[in-house]
Amino acid sequence: MYEKIAVKDITSCSIKYKIGICIYQSPFSKAGAEPYFKYLIEHSCSDIPAEKYYYYARLLHYKENYIEAINYYNEYLEAYEQAVEQSVFKDARLRIEQCENAINLSKKVTTGNTTSSQVMEIPINTSYDEKSPIISKLDNFLIFSSKRQRDSFNYVYGDQYRFLPEKLQSNDDDIYLSYRKGIQFHHPYPQFNEDFRDIYPLYIQDGAYMLLYIEYLTDPVGKGNIYETKVKKGRWLKPKKLNDKINSEHNEKGAFLANNGTTIYFSSDRPGGQGGYDLYKSIKIGKDDWSKPINLGPTINSEYDEIYPFVHNDNKTLYYSTNGTLSIGDFDLVTSVKEGATWSTPQNLGVTINSPYDELQFSQIPSKRYSYFSSNRQNKDAIGGFDIYSIFKPVHKMKRAIVTGNIEVEKNGQKIPISLTVKDQDNITYKKYVYDPDPSTGKFFMILLPGKNYTITVTHNELELYNIKIDLPKDTYRYQLIKTFKMKDIVVLNKTVGYDIIPEESQFEVTTFDQIKDKKEDIADARYDALLMLMDMIVDRTDKDGLASLNALDDPALDPVISQQAKGSPDPYYTPLLDLIERAFNEANPDLLTSLDSMRGDTGDKVVRLSKENNSILDQRYYFVENEFDISREDQKTLNDIASFIKPRSDLRLEIIHFSQENENHEIKETDTLTQMRINSINNYLASKGVEQWKVKVVEKPKMSSDDTGCLKLSIIIK
Amino acid sequence: MKKSFLNISPLQLVPVIAVLFILVFQQESRAQFDEYERKAGIINTFAKYVNWPSKAFMEGDKLVLGILGDDPFGDVIDNMFRNRYVNGRAWEIRRAKTIRELKGSHIVFMAQGFKEEEVKTFLQEIYSRNNSFVLTIGDNIPNFCKNGGIINLTPNGLYTLNIVSANKAQLTIDVKLLNLASDIIPYDPN
Secondary structure, three states: OHHHHHHHOOOOHHHHHHHHHHHHOOOOOHHHHHHHHHHHHHOOOOOOOOHHHHHHHHHHHHOOOHHHHHHHHHHHHHHOOOOOOHHHHHHHHHHHHHHHHHHHHHHHOOOOOOOOEEEOOOOOOOOOOEEEEEEOOOOOEEEEEEOOOOOOOOOOOHHHOOOOOHHHOOOOOEEEEEEEEOOEEOOOEEOOOOOOOEEEEEEEEOOOEEEEEEEOOOOOOOOOEEEEEEEEOOEEOOOEEOOOOOOOOOOEEEEEEEOOOOEEEEEEOOOOOOOOOEEEEEEEEOOOEEOOOEEOOOOOOOOOOEEEEEEOOOOOEEEEEEOOOOOOOOOEEEEEEEEOOEEOOOEEOOOOOOOOOOEEEEEEOOOOOEEEEEEOOOOOOOOOOOEEEEEEOOOOOOOOEEEEEEEEEEEOOEEOOOEEEEEEOOOOEEOOOEEOOOOOOOEEEEEEOOOEEEEEEEEEOOEEEEEEEEEEOOOEEEEEEEEEEEEEEEEEOOEEEEEEEEEEEEEEEEEEHHHHHHOOOHHHHHHHHHHHHHHHHHHHHHOHHHHHHHHHHOOOOOOHHHHOOOOOOOOHHHHHHHHHHHHHHHOOOHHHHHOOOOOOOOOOOOEEEOOOOOOEEEEEEEEOOOOOOOOOHHHHHHHHHHHHHHOOOOOEEEEEEEEEOEOOOOOEOOOOHHHHHHHHHHHHHHHHOOOOHHHEEEEEEEOOOHHHOOEEEEEEEEO | OOOHHHHOOHHHHHHHHHHHHHHHOOOOOOOOOOHHHHHHHHHHHHHHOEEOOHHHHOOOOOEEEEEEOOOOOOOHHHHHHOOOEEOOEEEEEEEEOOOHHHOOOOEEEEOOOOOHHHHHHHHHHHHOOOOOOOEEEEEOOOOOOOOOOOEEEOOOOOEEEEHHHHHHOOOEEOHHHHHHOOEEEOOOOO
16 A cells, blocks of 8 residues: 555655665565665655664665675664663674674585475465474474464465465465485375464474474464374374463463483573573473473573574484574574583574574484575575575585405415404404405405504404504505415314414505596596495495495594594504604614505414413423422423424413322411423523523413322413 | 406416416516605604703794605604604604795705705804704715714615714614714714
8 A cells, every 4th residue: 555655655754764675574575665765765755764774774684795784784773872771782792692693604514515405396385374394203294383274285476575465375284294205295285174373393203293383263363382192093182282381371482302202402581591482391290291391501592592403313413503693693502512511502594404594393303414494584595474494415426445456364275264344443353345355366355444553353262363554544445455364273282282373475555546637537536436325235235334334434523533533533544654753763773764665563462372262372391200200301302392383483471280189187288399400401402492581471370180280280371 | 237248267267367467567666765765764863862961942832843855754653653753752844945944843854956065054053052952864965974964874774873972962862873884973063
């Protein structure tokens, strides 16, 4: 009507002001009000209150023209300089702060950051309000509220209208459910088919339990409550109101169940908080009761509003909306992470997700790949009123290194079957994507994270044969390793006491991603991707846990390469090199230093014991003639064999065991001189044969049988 | 929604793909750690076994490494030394083309590319003042130790050590460094 008058009186400031205010209320195109306020400012309409600056600043703010908006907010403040209207100052100052936030957050947007929000297509969104998108944990359906006409497909695009004509207006309000169909969603269907003044979902579990907000027609206007409902025989039961611990006589906006339904987070403007709507939490007691709600405290809550909490499946990441000093305009989505008992300082989700309009009701699947929220923003993509937006977080393409080659162990001219265990520097065992060498060819295959050091343990029949150390530089594309070993029986005193593992061939080659690029082999990348995809499929078919752990790698928060270097700790990649250099100096071993550029760091057990249970690999008893300590000629022969076995091997130790003797009163006698002399006689003999003294240890053990009487036992053990 | 190739046993596929990959790419051999990663590592160890007089740390707690000339390390040395401590001191790395800019360094690493006369001048500049407790390390620079430098890295992975220059700079060299030096120069170049 004002527009009609304006045609007649085109210079009336007050008509233009009123038209401006009307259009400003439009759910589809507030921007249409801008020329009216601009006219009022340019023509110094003195009969118009200073609010014109405020509205114009708000419109510029919505247009994301933050610097200009700040200027006009300031004009508004100056106009009210004399007045003592605290609320005016507070609001305008908050808006200036929000504009400054937007400017600062815009600077943080880096190129290549592809996380941004997309409006969902019709029929999820219509020109009516669609709000409260709640995605199921399995990402298979979405529920949301819509004020669309229930029995009509009469969708109109909001940009044709400033306000919907009467015949298109809707009094309906319901919760809709839509199943996922690939990357799209099926046509949504209403769930309740009753009359409500307002209804929207808050939380859904397995499609069979829902928390929802309902304002019945019988409720006072604007005062709804939080209800819960379950599915029975394919239908939602009549919603049951949560008790007065949650639903107070004040207002509640949003509720979410976390920790398997044992904790409820909700928002309420009840007194006793930080101001406005605050977030609270309460613990479930028994079947239907809740503990006294606890305010989440001043880190999360402010004097402004905090509404619609959402807690990620990890039970520690909280998302909610606030219109306070963290926002860039109206309600914005922010997040905070629980660290122990405290919450981290909330962070705005950024200008690629938030806008100067409202962003509300965040919901996210456990993998964080898809998130949803509703916003009443008015840009070219908006369909009308509140719309549902999705955020797709692109998969972080993680570089992984392929480790291939041959590992062979030959015994008596025959290859023996071996298996490989892989551990990284943090002692984490890698089982997925580790394939043992083929028994006939020795070819093995594994996919590991680059930028780490690994120990590959070669085992045969559960006997650890050798540890191979490899270092994968950060940009390793492929690491090729060829190692061959010979396994030989160790025979001492005509008994096989273990095996010697002798490294024969040793080669490695590292191909980096850069080297592939240099060769312009673009195809290589595609093949690499194809291989990784294939590996994913293999693991998917054979090992669900494996796939889950692979998916976890896509999440930067869990990404071991990104997170491996904790703040303040040195790069672990260089640690083995530095350790080796230091070892060279400590051992005064120039060979270690000069051979740094060749294969290094094998820590193979030179001797492999036959059985893991038995600590000693050889036991030999020596009996002496009564009251004698001389070693017989025969025993000297066996001692010669033992000495020549131990001498070259630094990882062996020899124990000379003597058995304690009891006297008549069953008390243990002290080692007698004769036993001591016998020990010395064996020890001296071994020393004369070149066995170092530090390898020999004298041990006393209790006598177990008559075999132990008058005898010394020599045990060879691996260090 | 099974695809036909998925019906092949996964374990059969793995070696096939592995072989395919081996065949596709021409490989380049490359050392486990490259030359300057090793040299950076050795500098870190030198620092551990050289004892500076306490008055050498007037400027603060950090151990300052100055790289003189064209830096051959790139970001390797920054990555390696970040958050590593030598006898409780954090590293600070400076890069410059003149000695004046490296004032306050405890170690000066002289890169290749200087003429012998320039090297002489630099060393004289460093040691001309009393109380210049500087460990000079040459990157395989001819006659570095003969001209008064303390340690010169040699191509065989070891180093030459001028013990007299070290004494003049009031640095105590641990016997461990003497053990591995390929050559020790026990005389005063002057």
